[in-house]
Amino acid sequence: MVSRRQVVVARVYEKARRKLREHPKQIDAKFELFCKDPLHNSLDFHELDRLPHKGWWSYKVNDEIRTIVADQQDCWVVCYVDHHDDAYKWAERRRFTVNLLDGSYAMAPPISEVVEQVETVPETTQVFRVPLSGYTPEQIMRLGVPEDWAKHLVQATEEQLGSLLNQALGEDWMPEDVIERLFDLVDGKRPYRELLPPQISVLLPSELFRRRPRDFWSPESEEEIRKAIRGDWQQWIIFLHTSQKEAVERDLQGPIRISGGAGTGKTVVAAHRTAWLALKYPEARILLTTFTELLANNLRQRVEQIIGPLGGTKIEVENLHSVANRLFRYEMNRTERLIGNGTPEMDALLEEAIQRSGRSESLQFVRAEWEAIIDAWNVRTLDAYLKMERIGRKVPLPPNRREELWSVFEQVWQLLEERSLMTYDAMCHAVAEYVNQHPELRYDCVVVDEAQDFGPAELTLIRALAPADKPNSLFLCADSRQRIYRPAVPWSRFGIDTRGRSYILRVNYRTTQQIQEFSESILPLSIEGFQEDEAQLLAQRPIALMKGVAPEARSYENLEAEMRGLKEWIYRCLNENIQPGEIAIFARSNRVLEEVEHMLEEIYRERGIPGRKLGRETQPVPYEINYGTAHSAKGLEFRAVAVVGVNQSNFPSYAVVKDITDLAERQAKEAQERQLLYTACTRARERLYVSWSPTIGRSKFLEKALETLSRPLQQAHSSNSPRRGATGPISEGSS
Template identity: 30%
Template structure:
């Protein structure tokens, strides 16, 4: 007998209190050990249309709903007595007549229309009626069934208009919802795979996304310790076509937060490794934190194919760069930001007597060095004089550039004297080595490179990747969202030999963030986002697959009032049964961490302030302690929580006043404002179900944009 759990069970378990969850887990372990144990007090649910539903008594009020047949024992749902029974009475488990996938089918209840006499009123004019067209009237029954729509719901689907679609989605299997959303937004979804006659309904890919076999107690314990990870294992057919396609050159998958870009990248890496037995694949991203999270997800994805791990490397770009440099050129010391700032200050002071009245802040000098001189490895005056300062809107005359070049040459000399280098120089040297290897026909270190969060790649990193795998078939595959670019200024990929034009696709179905949160967060960005090479990501038509509460945006008279309000909100989430580790609390920078800690203490919640290492642990489901997670918006990148509070969004905090004041020319303000908007967008879209955004009056101007309905 196969012992399974359903996603409906883990979702309902998460809504219980901590003590209730412990009781349920104990019962689940007992059932796994002996499903027919008479001490479990299993009672058949006679009112259910599905005669295989049983109820297991946990305590006086809690009931665990199970589905039991001769070959399968399935944990379905857990709740208090009446709610648990209502759930079972309104559902049945069956194989879909067309696809063959095991799915929950919600019983439609016939509601008789009751005509209530009323006082006659003036008839409505046709102009006042707003009748929206049915979205799926043109679809045949065969098509709807092939999308996974249960037969009982065909009439409802055919009658659904724009307003009814998301409400209807709450009653249908996920594969049907996604196909209908795709149709509603102008797409042409592929039909679900039809299983051969006699096939196991639970073996169908659509069934495996919601039902999971538990082979032993350790596996069950892991499954109950963290939320159902639907999108690590299952790949929707709409995404699969981009995973398995052959590309003549570099390719890129785009899409707003929550549309499954990371999952596509993971599956692309596995596909390349499994379809070409001798190939070596690098799966990488720009930070150690995100690389750790990718490694954990990949481990679970290929758990049944452990030998693939021998040819799949998961490392951050800095980590792989350091390893290759050590192997090819020896050990190297990378200058930290603090070292660079101190050396820049010394270089400026050294050159100041010959610079006359030239005035630039250290922040501007550092950004000019990092984004222009160091990034492009400009090693002589003429190169700096002639470079197009793309993304650097501050205008500099030739005389100003000549003066600044003195400072940069002094900095370069100080770095050389101390035998330290920069990441930009390291990646540029590695790119040169890789180009030389290719020129003499040496075997490439990696045959394929898959890059997640590609929007935050730097110039030298992309140059290195282009040299590493840019000329091989299917060599480079990128996943990213220009709307989430928070670390790097824009630059031309094409100029570095990475041209994704014609091989760039945008995903439009949001699996992670509720419709309400997504709509509010999207107001921070325009309907289209374009890169320097003219590739455009059209964000219009993106849809979420589930509903949730409306986000709450609040401004308060002072910090104390804000802290009290956030604490009340946090307590309310925990009172609903949400574990503390399922909640994220974000602020703009370290300067506001104290406010977040004060809110956590006022709510009497244990909390952890995340650094890069702890953020990586938090990104691994089940690894984090049951404590509220506090961090800056930058570190929130790549994390996901059921509920998120973004606080301290004050007038001079977002955008950060320090960044605004460091701008030497008003034209540079646009880039500052864009990245600060992106940062708030990233923070808000870490939330799945509930979002709170707060600040002290007047508040950030971005909050007005989020609330603007016009």
């Protein structure tokens, strides 16, 4: 019976729905009606019997829009939505196959419709590599590949194989985990036996779909359907891809490190790891921590999506400085007021220390030495300073120079004590020492997100909070590309040795291929790092699963014109059904941000849409346009992102580099500024807009990135991946 079957929703439907800007309310209303009554007259639900591959049906949203549904024996699978002709072309191009014996499925056309049959390679001096020639079609099928595809893939050259897999990835012909297994097999990253998925035999397709929650969703009630529509289908955020699940469930003695580029799901993995630990160790005290309170709130929401409210559990989700401050106040009974490095108050204290010492040192040099060496590593004596390695500082400093400077730093420590002040780094060191003396304060398990930006003080505390003698006690997620606050330090110095226990996430679920290509071109040629897997991580580009429009890059004669162009872009986004809360604007300088605020005030007067300034504790909300500094972008994501004021004064920031005279030190700081711009750009899921003024003042960081907008797209799975086409605009804005 047509009307009594279960309704299943494919993830590809959600992607198509999000991409289609028109008639969102009608699309959702007709979907809800279809779930209740597929035979309702207004749906005109009928089989597309003229298509080459049977089993496709369609229902009507309105005169323009059609939804494609697959007939899968005991259920209807809602697969796609688009304009009438485009929707039918999508179905015409696909064959929905389900293998009940091994639990696999595909929406791929027959291989004969995709490529010509493999021709015999002519005799030539050129050598053609056939990466999968050592495997039988049956072995490839066991990875979840349809039979006709498997027979072709074992004969395909490296170039043919790369092209086919990239196309299958972009067209959603096969599940993401199947494509990833094939990439890994081609690259030789993992042995075949490790890539084999569990063989699950099922009786009915609906049972198979229930076992693949990453790819399908079966609404159980009308309320669940309405909740999904209201929440923009965010139930998929709590499901794990196969490679993410493997990372989450690593059961090892010793610290574990999870690495991956922007959008690979490190935060999702951290949240799921916390839930997994809570299930494995019901009585364990678990800390999930990160860099800021905003990021901690985001993590808390994700964990609660997985296991429900945290009240009554032994899970604590808190940013690390908040954890340290709590222990500092309530366990150690300390009362010093905290002072932040880089603040006007701290700069004034450093100036006073210089005057007290009687030396004529520059504030800039003293501040840099204090922050990177003295305070970060808790250097309290001249002897310790003389022996200290200069990790985090590129400027060499001979012993006699250190002796001269120590008179300044001695005064700094004295002033802090006299005024009952303490830096955050000093607090972390003090708390770590106290916890080591009182091990009962330790957590059983500690999970850390955004670990790349923690410095020596925080890493010392993290190591103290997690027991060294228990399995699964310390789990760190990090991306060296997004290190924007601290210089790289070797974790092994703090007893955090992840050798042999590192795992790299390779699939980018957030940004489009075009945004990833653009953003990666901003990065420095080499990124400093000390962890054992960083070279491998940085050599491998993530596999971006989504295709989209190319980033927009626009130049303007002056800042006023740049703001007019930004306002026009915001209105275009709103007209394309991108909601205000899905838009974010980031800038490097406060001056540019002030102009952004004035422009958003105009939008509020014209459209009634307010702006919301992001900060360390300020969450985005649905109905306000977000804006903030480039640093405030950390850990967030939006459908549309604008990065403005990308000129040679802001990237790199003139204020940051102007007083640096040492070449190596300047290069290191500029590399960090590049990584900051990369981090801001990769917050975008679908739309990225980059602008600068004046026209001739463009940041040098954009040089390579702009080249990506006029060349075929590189979808990388290995160093010699084929390029696929996508171009984008580089234009000069009107003044």
